Amino acid sequence: MREGFHSLSISRLAARLARGEVSAVEVTEAMLTRIKERDGELNTYITVDEAGARAMAQEAEAMLARGEATPLTGIPLALKDVMVTRGLRTTCGSRILANFIPPYDAAVCARLRQAGAVFLGKVNMDEFAMGSSTENSAFGPSRNPWNRDYIPGGSSGGSAAAVAADLCIASLGSDTGGSIRQPASLCGVVGLKPTYGRVSRYGLVAYASSLDQIGPLTKEVRDAAILLQAIAGHDPKDSTSAPVPAPDYQERLGREIKGMKIGVPREFFGAGLDPEVAAAVKEALQTLTGLGAELIEVSLPHTEYAVATYYVLAVAEASSNLARYDGVKYGLRADGKNLLEVYAQTRAQGFGAEVRRRIMLGTYALSAGYYEAYYKKASQVRALIRRDFEAAFRQCRVLATPVAPTPAFRLGEKVDDPLTMYLSDIFTISANLGGIPGISVPCGFSSRGLPIGLQLMGPVFGEADLLQAAYAFEQATDFHRRKPPF
Amino acid sequence: MALTRDEVLHVANLARLSLAPEEIELFTRQLNDILAYVSKLQELDTAGVEPLAHVIPVFNVFREDAVREGLDRDAALSNAPAREEGAFVVPRII
Structure with a gap:
């Protein structure tokens, strides 16, 4: 029995725990053993917390025994090393925080702790979540479990690779410009921003505060709904969190999508899109049509300006946020x-x-004389991009596009060329x-056997729409059942 | 709007980053490449467009000014590279 735990989804493992077929302690021990034996090949963990995981597993056992289990009680998770964990080193993939032991928990960690989840440890990432390959980690790159010569994507590359390689049951990542969805796509798992x-x-270490968001990386769409349910909702300690109640994210899983209007923005299928990715995504659109969805061609005319807009706004916010690393209060x-x-x-x-x-x-970009040309201009273009989405969502419920322009690339291929990496x-x-919101769901493989993802995007607070459509797609296909040769 | 070597040094000083000599050339080239790419924003006419800073309508979040528990001093100082008598220690400033 021990053999199979690591490849289970949250919902299946929770059912076994509830039936008493296996204990939370056994599951945690099996995961820790697997990490010890296999993670050296992929380098997904920066810190494994054996003692902490064991203590949390004991606590989960007690919750199960008392009949107080939640859907996450006893589920072993890996956290991207960008969210602070009380008493557990949090590095952000950086030398500057290599010895930082947070004195408090991020809100998401506190919620998961309360739910009885088990934290196996902290997983690898591009330093301060800046990158698309995890090659910017001070702790060495992670590798793609589908082919170890390739990157797992980033910045939540450790999360995606650990989920794909069954080195955790699920993971939390963060997404500022694609850092959950892109690695999920490149590793063949589900990622929801x-x-x-x-x-x-x-408690999320800030990169670009007007863009950063935490979300799940999981083996299946249902798990993304379960994990989002546990972390969504207003928090008085984050003044930018929305005072809007979270709906039941599992409610619409399994409902048919007949008649659902799905927009296909033409700007996402132009030059620069790898032909194999284009073919896989087009086939995914056919699958959605077969499920009764109605495809509508739409336009997001300012798409070609998004990367430029981002590389003004995100870096401006980063320069301000990272001013706190001054060698005085904490860190190197x-x-x-x-x-x-x-x-x-x-x-x-x-x-x-x-x-x-x-x-x-x-x-x-923020220095005297350049603010108007860069930051203000980019904020205006951002308003135009937002308007494009608002217009599109008057015509359709969700948008379907590729996640990344290519499958995973080789380690080292783009490290010397930042601009190409940005694209x-x-x-x-x-x-x-x-x-x-946006979700990446597995939709195919390249001729080299590397995963390809389909992106669905929805209107503000439209997560339930995304999950419904992504679940319907997943159930109609078997890409999520394939396992890497690891 | 090409960045010169002197401007790169000026920006590094503003950002409190010391650069190694070989990095000055590399950063000057790479930053200019990125700025050239970003300059495509200038193609767009944005006259009259209100800049968008925050995507959800949350403004001026207030709460009761009530005393509540926070980090205690020892916890707040626990990661300090240097501390003494309940304070952070820095090199002499004056």
């Missing part, structure tokens, strides 16, 4: 003759190249700028 404000970001401190030198040396030694590049770019987020960035 909720609406901006849907999930509290209290370098030596210097005076305070200014301590700052400059600490930040030079503590931050990797991509983080410094973005801080420089953001500082420049791997060309189809995911718009949703962050518009504040809308």
Whole structure:
């Protein structure tokens, strides 16, 4: 029996735990053993918390025994190392936080703890969530379980690879420009970025505050609904969280999508789209049609400006957010003759190249004389992108597009060319700028056997629409059942 | 709007980042590539468009000004690189 736990979904494992067929402690031990034996091949974990996981598993056992189990009680999860965990090192993939032990829990971690979940540890990511491959991690890159010469995507690459390789049951990631959806697509798992404000970001290390959002990476669509349910909702400690109640996200799973209007934005199928990705996504559209959905061609005319808009706004916000790493209150401190030198040396030694590049770019965009040309201009274009979505959602319930322009690329292929790396987020960035939710669901494989994802985007607070459509698609296909050769 | 080497050094100083000599050239080139790409925003006429900073309608969030528990001092200082008598220690400033 022990053999099979790691590949179970949340809902199946929860059913076994509820029936007493297996204990939370046994499950956790099996997962810790698997991580110890296999994670060296993929480098998905930065920190494995064996003692903490065991204690949480004991607590879950007690909850199960008392009849107080939630859908997540005893479920072993991996957390992207960008959300703080009380007493458990949180590095953000950076040297500057390599020894940071948070004195409090992020809101999402507190909620999961309360629900009886088990934290196996903290998983790898591009430093400060800046990147699309996890190659920017100070702890070494993670590898794609479908082919270890390829990147798992990023920045939540550790989460996606760990879920795909059954090194956890599910994971939480964060998405600022595609950092949940793109790695989910490249690793063949489900990744959901909720609406901006849907999930509290209290305790999420800030990158770009007007864009960041936490969400689940899971083996199946139902698991994404379960995990979102546990973390969604208003939090007084995050003033940007929306005071809007969360609906029942599982309610519409299994309902047919006959007559559902699905918009296909023509700008997402143009030049630069890999032919194999195009073919897989077009076949996915046919599957949706076969399920009774009605495809409508729509236009999001400002799509080609999304990446440029993002690389002004996100870096400007980052330059401000990352000013806090000064070697005084926490984190690395370098030596210097005076305070200014301590700052400059600490930040030079503590931050990797991509983080410094973005801080420089953001500082420049906000510096005297350039604000109008960059930040204000980009904020105006953002308004146009938002309007495009509003117009599209007057014609359809959800939008269907590719997630990433290509399947996973090789390790090292784009590290020396930041701009090319930025373009791997060309189809995911718009949703962050518009504040809308998006989900990646497996929809095929390339000729090299690398996964391809379908992106569905919905209107603000339209997560239930996305989950309904994604579930219908998943149940009609078997891409999510295929396992990597790991 | 090409960035010069001096401007890169100026921005690095504003951002409190010291750059190694070889990085100055590399960053100057890479930042110019990115800025050239970003300049495509100038193609769009945005006259009269209200800038969008926040995507959901949440404004001025208030709460009761009530005393509640926060981090205690030892916890807040627990990650400090240097601390003394309940305070953060930094190099002499004055």
